[in-house]
Amino acid sequence: MRWSQSFIPTLKETPAEAEIVSHKLLLRAGLIRKLAGGLYTFLPLGLRALRKVELIVREEMNRTGALEVLMPALQPPEIWQTSGRYEAMRDALYKVRDRAKKEWVMSPTAEEVITSVAAAEINSYRQMPVNFYQVSVKFRDEIRPRFGLMRAKEFIMKDAYSFDVSDEAAMVSYHKMYDAYKRIFDRCGVQNFPVEADTGIIGGNYSHEFMVPAETGENEVVYCEACGYAANIEKAISGIPKTAPREIGAAIEKFSTPGVVTIEALSKAPYSVPANRQIKTLVFIADSKPLLVLIRGDDQLNETKLMAQTGAVQVRPADVKNPADMVHFTSLGAMPGSLGAVANVPSGWDVLADERLQGANDMTTGANEDGFHFRNVSIERDIKVTKWCGLRTVGAGEPCAKCAKALKIRRAIEVGHVFKLGTKYSIPLNATFLAEDGQRRPAVMGCYGIGVTRTMQAIIEQCNDKDGIIWPKSVAPYTVCITPLAVAPESAVMKLAEQIYADLTERGVDVIIDDRDDRPGVKFKDADLVGFPIRVGIGEKSLANGEVEIKIRGGALTPTKSEEAVAKVMELLKA
RNA sequence: CGGAGCGUAGCUCAGCCUGGCUAGAGCGCGUGGUUUGGGUCCACGAAGUCGCAGGUUCGAAUCCUGUCGCUCCGACCA
Numbered sequence A: 001m002r003w004s005q006s007f008i009p010t011l012k013e014t015p016a017e018a019e020i021v022s023h024k025l026l027l028r029a030g031l032i033r034k035l036a037g038g039l040y041t042f043l044p045l046g047l048r049a050l051r052k053v054e055l056i057v058r059e060e061m062n063r064t065g066a067l068e069v070l071m072p073a074l075q076p077p078e079i080w081q082t083s084g085r086y087e088a089m090r091d092a093l094y095k096v097r098d099r100a101k102k103e104w105v106m107s108p109t110a111e112e113v114i115t116s117v118a119a120a121e122i123n124s125y126r127q128m129p130v131n132f133y134q135v136s137v138k139f140r141d142e143i144r145p146r147f148g149l150m151r152a153k154e155f156i157m158k159d160a161y162s163f164d165v166s167d168e169a170a171m172v173s174y175h176k177m178y179d180a181y182k183r184i185f186d187r188c189g190v191q192n193f194p195v196e197a198d199t200g201i202i203g204g205n206y207s208h209e210f211m212v213p214a215e216t217g218e219n220e221v222v223y224c225e226a227c228g229y230a231a232n233i234e235k236a237i238s239g240i241p242k243t244a245p246r247e248i249g250a251a252i253e254k255f256s257t258p259g260v261v262t263i264e265a266l267s268k269a270p271y272s273v274p275a276n277r278q279i280k281t282l283v284f285i286a287d288s289k290p291l292l293v294l295i296r297g298d299d300q301l302n303e304t305k306l307m308a309q310t311g312a313v314q315v316r317p318a319d320v321k322n323p324a325d326m327v328h329f330t331s332l333g334a335m336p337g338s339l340g341a342v343a344n345v346p347s348g349w350d351v352l353a354d355e356r357l358q359g360a361n362d363m364t365t366g367a368n369e370d371g372f373h374f375r376n377v378s379i380e381r382d383i384k385v386t387k388w389c390g391l392r393t394v395g396a397g398e399p400c401a402k403c404a405k406a407l408k409i410r411r412a413i414e415v416g417h418v419f420k421l422g423t424k425y426s427i428p429l430n431a432t433f434l435a436e437d438g439q440r441r442p443a444v445m446g447c448y449g450i451g452v453t454r455t456m457q458a459i460i461e462q463c464n465d466k467d468g469i470i471w472p473k474s475v476a477p478y479t480v481c482i483t484p485l486a487v488a489p490e491s492a493v494m495k496l497a498e499q500i501y502a503d504l505t506e507r508g509v510d511v512i513i514d515d516r517d518d519r520p521g522v523k524f525k526d527a528d529l530v531g532f533p534i535r536v537g538i539g540e541k542s543l544a545n546g547e548v549e550i551k552i553r554g555g556a557l558t559p560t561k562s563e564e565a566v567a568k569v570m571e572l573l574k575a
Numbered sequence B: 001c002g003g004a005g006c007g008u009a010g011c012u013c014a015g016c017c018u019g020g021c022u023a024g025a026g027c028g029c030g031u032g033g034u035u036u037g038g039g040u041c042c043a044c045g046a047a048g049u050c051g052c053a054g055g056u057u058c059g060a061a062u063c064c065u066g067u068c069g070c071u072c073c074g075a076c077c078a
Helices: A022-028 A044-063 A075-085 A085-092 A109-120 A167-187 A303-310 A324-330 A452-462 A492-506 A520-530 A562-574
Strands: A032-037 A039-042 A094-097 A105-108 A130-139 A152-165 A195-196 A204-212 A219-224 A230-233 A251-258 A279-287 A288-296 A315-318 A349-354 A362-366 A373-376 A386-387 A409-420 A432-434 A439-440 A444-451 A480-484 A511-514 A534-538 A546-554 A557-561
Touching: A022 A032, A022 A452, A039 A044, A044 A130, A044 A152, A044 A167, A044 A452, A075 A085, A075 A105, A075 A109, A109 A152, A109 A444, A152 A167, A152 A452, A167 A195, A167 A204, A167 A324, A167 A409, A167 A444, A195 A219, A204 A219, A204 A452, A219 A557, A279 A303, A279 A324, A303 A315, A303 A349, A303 A386, A386 A452, A480 A492, A480 A520, A492 A511, A492 A534, A492 A557, A492 A562, A534 A562, A546 A562, A557 A562
Parallel strands: A195 A230, A288 A349, A349 A386, A480 A511, A480 A534
Antiparallel strands: A032 A039, A094 A105, A130 A152, A152 A444, A195 A204, A204 A409, A219 A230, A219 A409, A251 A373, A279 A288, A279 A315, A362 A373, A409 A444, A432 A439, A534 A546, A546 A557
């Protein structure tokens, strides 16, 4: 490609809309342009990089034996109702109506569609295992699109769906995908690592996310350098000890705490109850049903864990500003700050308590009477706990549950997610098959997503310096940029540049020649900004010595004999 | 949806508080010249319904109301 024939609108200044470095560089390097919030046009260079990522994804998916298909982006809402996700996805689903006023759903993912295909077409165990995948535009009605391609209303995703005859077979399919994902992200040239993950509304019981470490990532990952344990903070556990029991026996006692409505206030004189001897009591609404959540005073609730435990489609904290929620506080008898689960818990309310409180006594908690607390509370004796579960958020420095070394926390970008689904979709959508033993069974499914556009941005987020992008060779829009500093067709510099351009092109290299009649500084800056992995600089000065300059982006500049230039470039590309 | 901020030339922004003459700068763009190894320099030039609608006023980019869009924080979230 000739630079002058392409369309590469680089920007000197950063558009005000961009916040994070990858978003800035996507715009500045002329890769994308915004149409509206969360909607972007891929310009030629951006599209080339995107296609490179897609190519890697396709190659690795095909290598596992997965079969590429293409499913409709417009889907009937009925199948979403059948799976139960029409409600679960709620407002995240884009819905449109046709002229007959019939509603359609714009696909954010395709479990329902592929399961419908399987229901119709997979009848025998002989047809499995099978894994279908597609690379397509997905739609999600994001409340707040942000960070460019990172969280958009419309994005490109690779989604794959495996069908197996049994749980064990499904695990084999799962691990095939897990391994393929590792290869895909490695080939993309980014640091990445899998973590244990919550399954969210996709469902299933076993899941990993593939993370690219980045300070600007929207996920927090808990990990152990000693044993390799890693999990999303929404799922992570630690080996932190349970609350130490003290001498038993002291009778529960109500005491007056006028105006004290925070853990903090109760921990100070004259009460001086340390936060770790307090029980925090929270009211949540799970699918319109109120429940109490108990967490130790110095711990933080993780709402994703709570959601997973309740199995509800929607879980939210009760809000004193919401009149509909006030009835719940009224029935408890107190407002937040004086709540507890010892007395006056309405019948029918579930009480979910964090495991760290198990066995705790000598605790203090609200009395469900404004201005009063109970002390000497023994959880097992004084509170009727419906369910003990892990609800607290793990903190940095806590001991690893597996090896007891200190856990660390870092931020990361989720680029891939693999799920073992089980029969969550195959049962309602009736994807059953006749097994070898003559029994009809539901197929056991898995699903596997890669955010392709997000991966592209994650690569930029990780691979850049003050001058611009530093593309890994595997995904660069062009791997080599030839920069002649004189462009008159008859000049020795341009003739050599054209020769090298032709030679590299012939060898199948993605090469761009900067044939613009611009000053050297402009060309160098642009080449650095766009981030081509290898730049071949050809100017009169070096050519006087019979040399060209080969520069690795972000690395050293190597003078090279002009006749060896092509061979040297080929060698660097292989490295 | 709650909180905050911003919409003035393709981009980055000034002007607005305290209304007033022809609405400005830098970058970019066009023409000519100059320069030629890290975003040359000079001259000339094109380019703006001041987001939109309504109101106040003799007069609105500026004040008021509404509305739309964008950004950030929160909630939300394969």
